[in-house]
Amino acid sequence: MPRRAVAWQGLWGIILVLAVWQGLAWLVAQPVLPGPAAALRAFAASLKEGNLPLHFAYSAYRVVVALGFGLLLAVPAGMVMGRHRLADALFSPFVHLIYPVPKVAFLPVVVILLGIQNLSKIFLIGLIVFFQILVTTRDAARGVNRASITSIESLGASEWDVYRHVVFPACLPKVFTSLRISVGTAIAVLFLTETFATTWGLGYYLLDTWSRLNYENLFAGVIAMGLLGAGLYWLLDRVEAWFCPWERL
DSSP: OOOHHHHHHHHHHHHHHHHHHHHHHHHHHHHHOOOOOHHHHHHHHHHSSSSHHHHHHHHHHHHHHHHHHHHHHHHHHHHHHOOOOOHHHHHHHHHOOOOOTTGGGGGGHHHHHOOHHHHHHHHHHHHHHHHHHHHHHHHHHTTTTTHHHHHHHHHOOOOOIIIIIIIIIHHHHHHHHHHHHHHHHHHHHHHHTTTTTTSSSSSHHHHHHHHTOOOOHHHHHHHHHHHHHHHHHHHHHHHHHHOOOOGGG
């Protein structure tokens, strides 16, 4: 899709969101739902005079590190499980049992074991993202065309060559799809982790403004969290275009 068309789509999406937001603000007509103009003014003021940028930086760091660790651990494990039946038979029952369990329920335990600093939050977000990427990668590796593997093996390729030149490129588009889905999950879990035993992060910022009934700053935090998710989504889209150019043909 041409860049100009993408830019117009993005602009139209912003206009639509603002229009719906303003309509709801007029319909509700209460301070709890300020209009976009008031929220944007509060957002600009918080960026200039408040500590919103520091809260944003803490949250961005936690999400990016958690996504990175989840990706680095889940992709190799998923490819091995998808390619080798014995590994899949050994570990799939564990994945099937643990994957549906809501990991946020373990937040108090994780905080007790790992402390109230960044490690506990990164671990919990990374754990949830890990299973999402693992399942997607395993299924993608299972679907690799057997003829492609046989052809490269007939040329004397090693097991490493099969992973590098066939399995990994075949899984990569679905891994990026899983990552984009994981961004939304990671942001949601981020909010929960940052409302528990912490003083920095967008989750804490939202909870603090809510407790003070400062609804304009509350929505300024919502805007910041939305920008974090949209920015990560856009970045993943650009990285995918770089690593998977055949998907754009």
